[in-house]
Amino acid sequence: MADIVVPSVKFSGIELTGPAIDRLSRQLGDLEDIFNDKQALQALPADTTVYEVASYFPVPDGTTAGLFFGITYIHPGKVGDEYFMTKGHFHKLRDRGEIYICIEGEGMLILMDEQRQTHAEKMYPGSIHYINGHIAHRTANTGNTVLSFSAVWPSDAGHDYDTISTEGFSKILVDQNGTPALVDNQP
Ligand code: M6P
Ligand code: ZN
Numbered sequence: 001m002a003d004i005v006v007p008s009v010k011f012s013g014i015e016l017t018g019p020a021i022d023r024l025s026r027q028l029g030d031l032e033d034i035f036n037d038k039q040a041l042q043a044l045p046a047d048t049t050v051y052e053v054a055s056y057f058p059v060p061d062g063t064t065a066g067l068f069f070g071i072t073y074i075h076p077g078k079v080g081d082e083y084f085m086t087k088g089h090f091h092k093l094r095d096r097g098e099i100y101i102c103i104e105g106e107g108m109l110i111l112m113d114e115q116r117q118t119h120a121e122k123m124y125p126g127s128i129h130y131i132n133g134h135i136a137h138r139t140a141n142t143g144n145t146v147l148s149f150s151a152v153w154p155s156d157a158g159h160d161y162d163t164i165s166t167e168g169f170s171k172i173l174v175d176q177n178g179t180p181a182l183v184d185n186q187p
Helices: 038-042 162-167
Strands: 010-012 015-017 021-027 049-056 067-074 098-104 107-112 118-123 128-131 136-141 147-154 171-176 179-184
Touching: 015 049, 015 067, 067 136, 098 136, 107 128, 107 171, 107 179, 118 171, 118 179, 136 147, 136 162
Parallel strands: none
Antiparallel strands: 010 015, 021 049, 049 067, 067 147, 098 128, 098 147, 107 118, 107 136, 171 179
C-alpha cells in the first residue's frame, strides 16, 4: 500500500460519493406499521419516498471493532399530523452507541430507553447527538425542506426493527398547530 492515500469516499455538497456506497430508499408502502393514522396513509401514494440512506460499509456487517458511516435524507411531509420519519430501531447488540450530526434542515431525534421512557432532541445544522447503547432512535423531519444527517455506528451493532414494529415508541411526534409536540402514542 502507498504511504499516502487519498480516500475516494467523501462528502460532495451533501452527497456521499465514491465507489461501493450502499443506497436504500424507503417509501410509504414500506412504512405502514410506523404511522398511526392509517386513513391518512391510504390517501397518499404508496410509492412516495419518505427517506433515503447512503452508507459506507468499509468492513462486512457484524465485524467487531469496526465502524459504519451513513447519511440519511428525510423528505418533508406528514401522514395526518405525524411528520415523515425513519423506522427507528434498537441496536441488535444493545450496548452499542451511535453519533448523529445534523447537516441541513430541521428535525427531531426521538430517543426511547428500554423502560419506554421517551424524549426528543432538536436537530439543526451542526447539532451533534450522542445516542447511548440500549436506546432506540428515530428521526423526524419537522421542516419544509430535506433533513439530512450523518451517522457513525459500530459495525457489529445491527438493527433490531422488530421490537419497534411490534411495540412502537411510547411517544410520537405530531404537528400541533404548526409546532412539533411529543405526545403519548395511542395506536
Ligand atoms: C442512520 C443510521 C442507520 C439507519 C438510518 C435510518 O443513518 O442510524 O443505521 O439505518 O439512520 O434509520 P432506520 O434504519 O431506523 O430506518
Ligand atoms: Zn442505530
